[in-house]
Amino acid sequence: MTTQIRTLYEQDFCLWLEETIKLLEEGRLSNVDLAHLLEELIGMSNSERSALENNLTIILMHLLKYAYQPEKRSNSWRVTIREHRRRISKAFKKSPSLKRYFAEVFEECYQDARALAADETMILLERFPAVCPFTPDESLNPDYLPN
Known part of the structure; x- marks a missing residue:
């Protein structure tokens, strides 16, 4: 080189x-320039994973808000949930191997979403379940919203 x-x-x-x-x-x-090429490829992989985590965390946070603040439900929340589900769906089509990563980080993303939901809603963190009340399938189901 x-x-x-x-x-x-x-x-x-x-x-x-x-x-x-x-x-x-x-x-x-x-x-x-193999060193920089490898650096860029690793960065691309990390970026895809990070985007998946961010989208999942936002979905789970909004599902919690939707479940725990029914009086404040809005079209904006539903649009946000739909948009981030769409982003994950597109990522899975482009990179099916991300489904495995999704399963690996689901609970971690839920814990992040739980903390964000507590901060945003002013509901005590302890009021949100310690274990995610939504299944991975529910979180991505375009028709699912908690009652």
């Missing part, structure tokens, strides 16, 4: 991407 391509990463990321693509297409693997 030339020092030039490595320097390019710091100076012009878009051009670095274009040059890296070109090198890969031409099969000139020894010229590829």
Whole structure:
């Protein structure tokens, strides 16, 4: 790998991407800035996982608010739930392996959602169940809302 391509990463990321693509297409693997390429690929994977966690946490927080503050239910809450379910559904279509990660982080996301719901609603954290009252399937079901 030339020092030039490595320097390019710091100076012009878009051009670095274009040059890296070109090198890969031409099969000139020894010229590829492998360290930065791996860094970017790992970052992309982490970004997909982080987006999944954020979307799931928002869904669970709004489901809790919907269940525990029926008098404050709004179209805005339903739209938020629907939008974040849609985002997860699209992510699963694009990357089916994220379903496994979804299962791994479901309870952790619920705990985050529980704390956020307590902060937002001013309901004591202890009033929300310690274990998620919604199944993973319910949380993603476009027709499900708690009573």
